Amino acid sequence: MTHTLSSPSFRTDAPHQANRRRHRRGFWIVTFVFMITMAFAAAPAPLYVLYQQRGGFSAFMITIIFAAYAAGVVASLFLAGHISDRFGRRRVIAPAVLLNVVAALIFLVWPELPGLLLARFISGLGIGMLTATATAHMTELHREARPGTGSRRAEVISTAANIGGLGLGPLITGFLAEYVPMPLYTPYVVFAFLLLAGLLLIVTVPETVNNVDETWVYRPQRVVVPRAARGQYVAAAMMAFVGFAMFGFFTSLAPSFVARQLGMTSHVLAGAVAFVVFASSAAFQVLSSRWRRTTQFVIGLILLATGLSLVTVSIAASSLPLLIAGGLVAGAGVGVTFKSAIGTVIAISAPETRGEALAGLFLVGYLGMAVPVVLLGLMLQTTPLVPAVVMFGAVMLALIVITAVTLARAYGRDRPVPAGSPVSSK
Numbered sequence: 312m313t314h315t316l317s318s319p320s321f322r323t324d325a326p327h328q329a330n331r332r333r334h335r336r337g338f339w340i341v342t343f344v345f346m347i348t349m350a351f352a353a354a355p356a357p358l359y360v361l362y363q364q365r366g367g368f369s370a371f372m373i374t375i376i377f378a379a380y381a382a383g384v385v386a387s388l389f390l391a392g393h394i395s396d397r398f399g400r401r402r403v404i405a406p407a408v409l410l411n412v413v414a415a416l417i418f419l420v421w422p423e424l425p426g427l428l429l430a431r432f433i434s435g436l437g438i439g440m441l442t443a444t445a446t447a448h449m450t451e452l453h454r455e456a457r458p459g460t461g462s463r464r465a466e467v468i469s470t471a472a473n474i475g476g477l478g479l480g481p482l483i484t485g486f487l488a489e490y491v492p493m494p495l496y497t498p499y500v501v502f503a504f505l506l507l508a509g510l511l512l513i514v515t516v517p518e519t520v521n522n523v524d525e526t527w528v529y530r531p532q533r534v535v536v537p538r539a540a541r542g543q544y545v546a547a548a549m550m551a552f553v554g555f556a557m558f559g560f561f562t563s564l565a566p567s568f569v570a571r572q573l574g575m576t577s578h579v580l581a582g583a584v585a586f587v588v589f590a591s592s593a594a595f596q597v598l599s600s601r602w603r604r605t606t607q608f609v610i611g612l613i614l615l616a617t618g619l620s621l622v623t624v625s626i627a628a629s630s631l632p633l634l635i636a637g638g639l640v641a642g643a644g645v646g647v648t649f650k651s652a653i654g655t656v657i658a659i660s661a662p663e664t665r666g667e668a669l670a671g672l673f674l675v676g677y678l679g680m681a682v683p684v685v686l687l688g689l690m691l692q693t694t695p696l697v698p699a700v701v702m703f704g705a706v707m708l709a710l711i712v713i714t715a716v717t718l719a720r721a722y723g724r725d726r727p728v729p730a731g732s733p734v735s736s737k
Contacts, residue, residue, distance in 0.1 A: 335456035337516035338449055338465075342472050344408060344509035345445040349476030350483060351411050351502045352380070352438050353589075355418070355431070356562045357485040357581035360570040361495055366424055370567055374688030377563040379428045381681035383435020388673055391440045393532045399520045400448035401513060403440055408510050410437030415503040422495055442473065443669075451519035470596050474646070478589025481562070485582020494578065532670050540659040542721030544668070547652035549714040550608075551672050552679030553615065553707060554645035554652075559680040560622075560703075561588045561638060564687065572696060573631055587635055591642030592649075599647045604658075607651035608718055615644030616711045623704030627697050649676070683707070 355362075359373045395403035410433050417430035446469045453465035487501060488494035566581035595614075599607050618641025625633030652672060660668035683703065690699040 331456050331458075333517050334452045338452040338456055340509075340512045340516050341404070341445055341448050341452065342468055344404065344513055345441065345449070345469070346472040346476035346479070347502070347505045347509055348408055348411050348437070348441055349473055350480035351415065351506060352434055353477040353480035353562055353585065354484040354498055354502060355427075356481040356585045357488055357566050357578045358495060358498070359563070360567055360576075360581065361488070361578075362422070362427065363567070365422070365495070368424060369688075370564060370691050371685075371688035372424065373567060374563055374685045376424075376427050376431055377559065378681040378685050380431040380435040380438075381559075381677045383432040383437075384439040385435075385674055385677050387436040387439025388443075388670055388677075389532045391436075392443050392670065394529070395444040395447065395520065397520075397527045397529075399518050400444055400451070401516060401518050403444045404448065405510060405513055407437040407440035407444070408506055408513065410434070410440070412503055412506045412510070415499045415506065418499045419496055419503075442673075445469070446473070448516075448519060452517065455517070455519070467597050467600065470650075471593050474589050474593040474596065477558075477562075478586045478593065481566075481582035481585035482579075483582070485578040485580070488578035488582075490579075540721070542717060543655050543659055544671075546714055546718040546721050547655040548672055548675040549710065549717060550611070550648040550652045551676035553710050553714060554649050555676040555679035556683040556707060557615070557619065557622075557641045557645055558588065558592075559684040560687070561585050563684050565634070565638075568626060568696070569631065569634070572626070572629055575631065584635065584638060588638040588642035588645070591639045592646035595643040595646035596650045599650055602647075604651050604654055605722065607647050607654070611644050611647030611651055612711055612715050612718075613644070614640055615648055616708060618642070618644050619704055619707050619711070623700055626700045 355376075359376070362368075363370075363373065391403070414430040414434035414437070417426050417433065420426070421429070449469045449472075450462050450465045453460075453462065457464070483501075484498040487498045491497045562585050565584050569575050569581050569584055599610070602610070618637050618639070621633055621637030621640060623637075625631070625637050653669070656668050656672050683706070687699060687703045690702065694702075
């Protein structure tokens with residue numbers, strides 16, 4: 312036994328095993344922090360009706376509050392979304408989580424309209440810093456913990472943490488708002504505690520960026536569009552735009568519709584309506600991971616168009632079952648189309664500009680999350696709900712058709728682009 316413990320193979324393997332355990336533990340810590348922070352980002356959705364009752368503002372102001380979050384994400388994406396490549400993953404994840412703790416405190420101490428706008432914007436800043444950084448960190452930790460196994464497992468789990476977290480947030484908040492006292496305060500106390508716990512845990516995670524480039528000079532992230540296969544890029548961006556528009560609708564106006572139009576004031580129900588969309592999206596991203604990209608395009612757009620039609624009909628008919636069914640189908644469509652959009656951008660962009668090409672995709676996506684919903688909210692100022700939603704649905708369906716035509720033309724004209732192809736900033 313003594314001989315075995317002192318053998319060279321044991322002395323060599325023991326540090327490697329310990330290192331793998333540290334990275335495996337770090338992987339799950341980052342997963343937890345990622346999921347909880349994304350859950351907090353979507354947590355206010357079931358509470359907007361209460362804020363309306365308290366502050367007396369319109370549905371349009373709800374969309375403005377939601378747009379403040381999207382504006383924060385976009386600003387952060389360009390200003391700080393890429394700096395973890397230079398400063399390290401933990402040094403970006405920790406401030407990103409801390410920004411969301413600050414947002415939770417603002418929700419608690421300033422529950423008026425200016426405070427809601429500020430809190431949502433600050434939360435968006437943190438999410439813009441977190442998403443790409445946490446995804447990269449999880450991929451690198453997984454590579455160290457399970458060398459030689461590929462990155463698919465890390466991609467699936469990071470997707471579940473991201474989209475699944477967005478779905479869990481409204482569900483948790485709805486439950487707390489329904490069954491515990493002080494519904495506009497208790498959810499933020501709970502999330503602030505979870506975020507602080509994650510912040511304490513994240514400092515124990517191994518850093519995966521160790522090669523510091525002393526020649527690095529800060530610049531905002533650029534949007535880089537591949538010169539070749541530009542039609543595919545445009546089609547991918549359009550899919551992100553339409554898909555995120557559905558996310559925006561279900562996290563901003565759908566809970567208000569359930570409470571006001573259907574007369575169902577359950578906060579759990581309001582949170583569940585948002586949850587089904589994100590849960591369906593996360594599930595179908597996983598289910599479609601092995602499909603051919605052209606299959607993802609076709610099925611994703613069909614699901615998206617079908618779900619959008621069901622949602623439009625559900626609001627015209629004031630039907631909750633149709634709304635939930637439409638959310639499930641639309642969420643599945645968003646999951647498949649967004650996965651195919653990301654896959655397209657990765658396939659047609661050069662490795663050295665891939666992050667910047669993806670930045671352009673996320674920019675269009677978050678514009679889709681904010682702009683159509685804000686316009687819908689603006690229409691609701693002067694137009695009854697049903698005609699406004701029918702117009703919204705018609706515009707979105709038209710965009711889906713245009714996206715399908717653009718895809719058909721792009722894949723008929725563009726050829727696959729080698730990884731080292733030149734790209735242009737445009």
